[in-house]
Amino acid sequence: MSTKITGTGSYIPNNIERNEAFNKHEFHNEDGSSIKHHNEVIIEKFKAITGIGERRYAEDHLTTSDLAFFAAQKAIEDSKINQEELDYIIVGHNYGDVKHLAEQSDTVPSIASRVKHLLGIKNPKCVAYDLLFGCPGWNEGLIQANAFIKSGIAKKCLVIGAETLSRVIDKHDRDSMIYSDGAGAVILEETDEEGGIITHESATYAVDEAHFIYFGETNHPEITDKRRYIKMYGRKIYEFALNHVPAAMKSCLDRSGYNIGDLKKILIHQANEKMDEAIVQRFYKLYNMDMPKGIMPMTINKLGNSSVATIPTLYDLILKGQLEGQEINKGDVIMFASVGAGMNINAIVYKY
Numbered sequence: 484m485s486t487k488i489t490g491t492g493s494y495i496p497n498n499i500e501r502n503e504a505f506n507k508h509e510f511h512n513e514d515g516s517s518i519k520h521h522n523e524v525i526i527e528k529f530k531a532i533t534g535i536g537e538r539r540y541a542e543d544h545l546t547t548s549d550l551a552f553f554a555a556q557k558a559i560e561d562s563k564i565n566q567e568e569l570d571y572i573i574v575g576h577n578y579g580d581v582k583h584l585a586e587q588s589d590t591v592p593s594i595a596s597r598v599k600h601l602l603g604i605k606n607p608k609c610v611a612y613d614l615l616f617g618c619p620g621w622n623e624g625l626i627q628a629n630a631f632i633k634s635g636i637a638k639k640c641l642v643i644g645a646e647t648l649s650r651v652i653d654k655h656d657r658d659s660m661i662y663s664d665g666a667g668a669v670i671l672e673e674t675d676e677e678g679g680i681i682t683h684e685s686a687t688y689a690v691d692e693a694h695f696i697y698f699g700e701t702n703h704p705e706i707t708d709k710r711r712y713i714k715m716y717g718r719k720i721y722e723f724a725l726n727h728v729p730a731a732m733k734s735c736l737d738r739s740g741y742n743i744g745d746l747k748k749i750l751i752h753q754a755n756e757k758m759d760e761a762i763v764q765r766f767y768k769l770y771n772m773d774m775p776k777g778i779m780p781m782t783i784n785k786l787g788n789s790s791v792a793t794i795p796t797l798y799d800l801i802l803k804g805q806l807e808g809q810e811i812n813k814g815d816v817i818m819f820a821s822v823g824a825g826m827n828i829n830a831i832v833y834k835y
Contacts, residue, residue, distance in 0.1 A: 486632045487679035488833075490562025490670040493799040494553035495786065496539040500649075502526050502660065511655045513714075515704030518657070529660050534756025538663035538787025540649040546580040546589075548597035550666035551645035554795075555598055558641065562670035570637035572599050572611040573628055574645060575620025575791040577824065578713075581650035586710050588651075598643065617696065618752050618823025619685075620644060620791040621667065622831055625819070628671045629680045643668040644791030653712035655703040661755070662713065663787030667795025678814070678834030684735035685829040688727065695719050696824035721758050724822045729766040732820050732830045739832040743770045745816045746778070748801075748809075752821035753783040753793035762820075780809045794819050811835050 505526055510518045518525060530536060541550060551574055559566050572595045579590035580597070595611035616623040621644030628640035648662035671680075699714035736743065749766075751759050759779065767774045782797050789796065798819075800806045811817060813835060820830040 485674055485676060485679035486629045486671055487674045487676055488669045489672045489674070490558045490560070490564070491668070491795070491799040491802055492554045492557025492559070492561055493667040493796040494550045494557070494665060495796065496541045496550070496664050498540040498542060499537050500540050501537040502530060502535070505660055508654050509703070510657050511702035511704065513702060515702060525657060526660070529657065532755065532757050533661060534781065534784050535661065535787050536784050539665060539789070541647045541664040543583040546582060547576055547578070547645050547647045548580050548594045548601070550647065550664065551594055551598050551643045551668070552601040554645065554666035554668035555602060555641055555643055558668040558670050559602070562672070564639055564670060564672070566602055566604055567606045567609070569604065569606070569609045569639050569641050571628060571631060571640040572609060572643070573614055573624040573640065574598060574643045575614045575616060575624045576645050577615060577617065577620070577790060578646065578648070578651050581647060583650065585650070594645065617825045617827045618754065618790045618793070619821035619827045619829045621795050622819050622821050622829045623685060623827075625669070625671060625680070625831060626683045626685060626829065629683070632671065632673050638673045640671045641668060642671055644795050646790040646792055648713065648788070648790060651713045653701045653714070655701055656712065656714070658715060658717065661788045663789045665786060665789035665792040665796055667792045667799055669795055669798070681741070681832040681834055682735050682739040683829065683831045684731045686727070686731060686827070688723070688826045692723055692826040695723065695826050720826070723826055724758055725761055725765055728762045728820060728822050728828050729769055731828050732766045732818060733769045735830040735832055736818065741816050741832065743767070743772060746818060747815040748811060748817040749779050750794050750797050750817060750819050751779060752823065753781065753786070753797065754788055754822065756781060756783055777808065780806055782806065790823065794821060
């Protein structure tokens with residue numbers, strides 16, 4: 484018996500926010516001081532490092548639970564299951580439902596319960612809950628769903644990653660250009676087929692690293708309000724990721740029984756193009772190899788960083804033939820890998 488993904492779906496918002504839109508922003512450093520460079524220079528440097536040219540923002544009337552619902556509908560339809568037979572709905576997110584221009588997040592009821600309500604699922608034994616694990620939240624949801632199925636507790640699970648980070652960004656912070664909105668979902672089922680989830684690896688570093696990503700005040704020194712925004716220590720995160728993620732990926736692959744040459748794709752959290760490339764390059768260096776061309780599909784240039792939604796969205800786009808030059812074929816061994824707030828890291832070896 485194995486656990487395999489039998490359906491995928493994603494929701495990519497229609498609103499496109501291009502880099503040029505940030506030309507009118509007034510950027511400040513963390514200490515409130517003005518950034519001396521012109522916005523054109525700031526944006527150019529940002530693009531060179533992150534690879535982001537544009538990102539997607541949710542329509543004003545939609546929230547995280549709406550995006551999650553849209554992706555879930557598509558995954559259920561793709562899998563052809565009866566949604567009433569779902570044992571679990573697990574939603575990875577970080578900030579709940581933040582309505583447009585709202586100053587407060589709404590997390591009760593859970594996003595998962597809202598998705599179940601929107602789907603119209605009546606079965607009370609379909610358990611819905613949220614998972615807060617930073618950007619690796621969807622991966623961790625998949626790991627938990629796999630454990631439920633392997634233990635006999637469940638047979639079918641819906642795992643979603645959804646976020647509307649555009650609602651929690653400080654427009655006076657350069658890092659605001661990184662974040663975006665979106666949702667991705669999969670159906671994970673018990674099956675007699677070979678493959679599926681082979682091995683997984685997770686870790687939390689919280690001695691010095693717990694607050695590398697946090698909620699903080701605006702960078703603008705003259706604005707006093709009660710709102711808090713997503714903040715991060717970018718350099719510390721970069722160094723942390725390079726020091727820990729490649730080793731976790733290697734441990735996960737080594738325990739899978741597959742060789743590095745068997746790996747066809749690495750679907751890594753779309754955090755920062757340069758950082759992602761450095762992680763995967765260092766991973767291959769652990770095997771005394773160079774990073775193969777085309778091994779790491781990227782969507783960050785067009786979709787930005789939508790946190791928990793990046794990997795399931797990327798996976799869905801590849802399977803649906805919507806990412807040029809990228810494909811996953813029957814029998815391919817792939818890896819999901821992520822890093823984010825906590826600081827948390829995880830990796831999954833999966834055979835399609």
